[in-house]
Amino acid sequence: MHHSPSAAPLRLVNVTLEYPDGGGTTTALDRVSLAAEAGQLVSLVGPSGSGKSSLLATAATLVRPSRGQVIIDGTDTAGLTDKDLAALRRGKVGIIFQQPNLLPSLTAVEQLIISDHLRGKPAKAARTKAAELLDVVGLSAGARKLPHQLSGGQRQRVNIARALMGSPKVLLVDEPTAALDHERSASIIALLRQVTTEFGVATVMVTHDTEFVPLTDVVATMRDGVITAPVLTRNGAQ
Numbered sequence: 001m002h003h004s005p006s007a008a009p010l011r012l013v014n015v016t017l018e019y020p021d022g023g024g025t026t027t028a029l030d031r032v033s034l035a036a037e038a039g040q041l042v043s044l045v046g047p048s049g050s051g052k053s054s055l056l057a058t059a060a061t062l063v064r065p066s067r068g069q070v071i072i073d074g075t076d077t078a079g080l081t082d083k084d085l086a087a088l089r090r091g092k093v094g095i096i097f098q099q100p101n102l103l104p105s106l107t108a109v110e111q112l113i114i115s116d117h118l119r120g121k122p123a124k125a126a127r128t129k130a131a132e133l134l135d136v137v138g139l140s141a142g143a144r145k146l147p148h149q150l151s152g153g154q155r156q157r158v159n160i161a162r163a164l165m166g167s168p169k170v171l172l173v174d175e176p177t178a179a180l181d182h183e184r185s186a187s188i189i190a191l192l193r194q195v196t197t198e199f200g201v202a203t204v205m206v207t208h209d210t211e212f213v214p215l216t217d218v219v220a221t222m223r224d225g226v227i228t229a230p231v232l233t234r235n236g237a238q
């Protein structure tokens, strides 16, 4: 399926992000432009301090840029109030951090259901969807297990399924394999590749592991707050 660039669920246009630093400012992002299309997996690589986390936080609308546009599913977020921004984020953006941050007293299926409950969705639909998503991530058998009864890789699978509960258009992933061994890392990246395609979500993933780059559609390299020209590794045009 082909999408025009303007239809990309995530677009950053000339985004600059400055942090106050003593009397001056640190420029974490310097006129960064990047698009992720539906079904595309974009990986973001670069040295420590190059701005990867800043880009992800800005794309997630958790941080407002100093200048430039963050456009989520056609909506320019600059004009939104904090309340409308939070609603847009809940409805359109899935976020996966390094650490799954699961609630210790809830089973895998409950972690998913409660995330939908917080979105105000009916419980019955949530139950069906949670079961489907746990199946997609290969965790049907672990649905009733508590976080401490799951392996690190399994907890990350719950995290991924939970991020998909709201049917996001955009999925933002920060170093998803940081806490995992090599084999589990490979299967988590393969899963992110699979769900990106299957659900047609626009995914941006920060990773230090260039080994997994062949599984991604676009590789964007950051240096000193600047994105070097994104390189296509497969699939269509950007």
Ligand SMILES: Nc1ncnc2c1ncn2[C@@H]1O[C@H](COP(=O)(O)OP(=O)(O)OP(=O)(O)O)[C@@H](O)[C@H]1O
Pocket: 019, 020, 026, 027, 028, 046, 047, 048, 049, 050, 051, 052, 053, 054, 055
């Ligand atoms: N909250 C903050 N306040 C001030 N400066 C910050 C803040 N967060 C990041 N920075 C600065 O912005 C720049 C980019 O940092 P960022 O964390 O985005 O890089 P990164 O590529 O994600 O690094 P890492 O791989 O170590 O996580 C750095 O110079 C950093 O020191």
